[in-house]
Amino acid sequence: MMAVEYPEHRLTRLQALRDALYSGRLRPVQRMINALHPAEIASLLESLPADERAAVWELVIPDDEGDVLLELNDEVRASLLRGMDENEIVAATDGMAVDDLADFIGDLPEAVTQQVLRSMDQQDRDRLADVIQLMAYPEDSAGGLMNTDTVTVRPDVTLEVVMRYIRQRGGLPDKTDALFVVNRQDQFLGCLHLTRLLAEDDQMSVAEVMDTDSRPIAADTAASEVAKRFEDRDLLSAAVIDPAGRLLGRITIDDVVDVIREIGEHSLMSMAGLDEDEDMFAPVAASARRRAVWLGVNLATAFLAAWVVGLFEATLEKVVVLAVLLPVVASMGGIAGSQTLTLIIRGLALGQIGRSNARLLLLKEVLVGLLNGLMWASVVAVATYLWFRDWQVAVVIGIAMIANLFVAALAGVGVPLLLQRLRVDPALAGGVVLTTVTDVVGFLVFLGLGTLILI
């Protein structure tokens, strides 16, 4: 269990910036902004409402614009791009790493994409070739994450030669922790870690020192799979290869970190029917429209639950107490179910739940549900008796509670697994389907029993 502390200093910084903005004196604002790292400027922009965001964006120095755009979440980036003309956008792209550039261009409107590509065509054709190659891979695959700035060496040369080569080259790409060893067919053989290069006798050959355990990643591997691999193996970088084993590029940990963050946010936001790229300060109309869909889906399911209650109108007329207790039935089922659901969704995201252990998990959750059902059923029954002095009602809600938590456990495990098999994201649809099941079954049992016993 870790205590999450919320980054305070960002807020004081935000406060200071907005004060300065309102004071109208833009100099200090500009000084503040340009003292920040692009990622920090991006975070600031995301924290500002549309108009102030635009004002601050104007003050970002052109050299930083590209990097800031890359750090922004998709929605905020799109909103800023709408305000830039094509030349500004083209200007923002120079100096971008090839992999970033490919993603960036991929998100641009078609017309602008063409313009950017054309403008690059005049500047550097080979960079353009790389970008187009990378754009062929989906953004959430190893190919989409990789960069093409790899430095390769042959296995038969000595470390001394490698070091001379690096000096001639005049440096190594950012985040280089290892050189890749390839054969004449450009096929990946292994990694030469800089730490080894520096530590070993420089008369040894690359083949003697290289690390052959580090397995390369196929270009079509899913980003989430790549992230897991980096986490499990504590990698700083990894080679990406084509089906023939030829080296295509390398993935560095800094890009993987973004994927890990995104996966984490995806489950959280999806469970509320939100997109992890949601702009906190999206225009009211836009947000309203997006949320409306989710509310609509939920309304349909709510009416379904209401319809079930409606089936027992006659009973409710006679025993109005049942109506009073409806909220208890509904919420206990919902809460118990969502606990199981969340556990399963995390397990799925970690790749720890499959056919092989699903049955066992179901059994365990059902037992947990029954235990809590028995316990809370008695509590609820007693509370109900003390409230209404009617032991029949107490029995009815008690039994309903047990059934409800039993069903909640079944649905909590079953719904996400079923959705996944149907290729529907369990994190997104799980909650709605689950509460529908728990509400409907809960009301059926509760009011059904009520009708049998009390009428």
Add this chain to the structure above:
Amino acid sequence: MMAVEYPEHRLTRLQALRDALYSGRLRPVQRMINALHPAEIASLLESLPADERAAVWELVIPDDEGDVLLELNDEVRASLLRGMDENEIVAATDGMAVDDLADFIGDLPEAVTQQVLRSMDQQDRDRLADVIQLMAYPEDSAGGLMNTDTVTVRPDVTLEVVMRYIRQRGGLPDKTDALFVVNRQDQFLGCLHLTRLLAEDDQMSVAEVMDTDSRPIAADTAASEVAKRFEDRDLLSAAVIDPAGRLLGRITIDDVVDVIREIGEHSLMSMAGLDEDEDMFAPVAASARRRAVWLGVNLATAFLAAWVVGLFEATLEKVVVLAVLLPVVASMGGIAGSQTLTLIIRGLALGQIGRSNARLLLLKEVLVGLLNGLMWASVVAVATYLWFRDWQVAVVIGIAMIANLFVAALAGVGVPLLLQRLRVDPALAGGVVLTTVTDVVGFLVFLGLGTLILI
């Protein structure tokens, strides 16, 4: 928006392993396990029920045991440690990095801790000293994340000397991307990146080549703050210093990645009242007990909502239709509120929401709520009229819907901010408090209006 694909191959592997386990032939199981990386073995163990977990754990080769224990989540690790005698535990600790060792020992029962420390005392006293030093820092602080295996150089020596020194040392610690430059007082001056060390003329001095932009991190910095810094600056490692600026150790990205993953899981799990270290296959009794607390809290709030409904028993007796529509009122408020709540909780975790922009965010969310309120109020009103052919009831639920979504927005923003100021984790308590507010207010308005207009 990224499509999260669930790591399939882990599941096939899991399946194969469990089949082999059941076949009873342990040889193949052992071969399978020892072909895996410790982190992958850990993930497998987390995916197995208690008895099989114990069986597989027996087959892990002693050399891997330490690493596997470190990769396991706290709860599963504790369960395995209970099954090991002190000598086995002591054996598992050798070869552990000092920072891991400190965390590991910190989680052991007191008696064992003493034993481990004593056994180390005989082996290597200086390592022990480091461990005890690190144990002084909270696990979720920079001091708790750092390792003491730093390699330092003086600013006045040449790169050639540094390289000779590295060869004499016989290597560099794992994950070293830079050496730290310190003065005679051991105060941090800057980083000498290996890439620069290799690229620059070896007659240049360290002072000429070192990177002085990389700011060191204070030992008491919160882990979440460290994670943000690494993400924003794309760091691979960072120096940790004491208040006097003296170098204490270094934090490497691989440890930060775990923090980022934990923060992501924390929000998700907390919102369902779960701990991110929750063991999927925890004993039924233990899980039931833990969940019971959450259900109990929720039950209390559910009875509060029921009590509100009870206030209108007379009304419900006369107009039972209102009872039928209760689920619609409750669920629309809950869903709308949880969408806003989730947005705010993410914003807080990212440090993007504070006094300075909270009011604006509240305004935006309220407007979104009102827009959707108006829209869905009319839909619900029409649906209700078509169902019950009673325009008065239609009006009542319509108005209630607007009020409900308005309150949901207010509470969705207000509750988490209030909780945070009270130093209560909004992710944990936010949902319960929110639904209580939306239920109570929703029922009050709906049934209150019903009483006024329909009676």
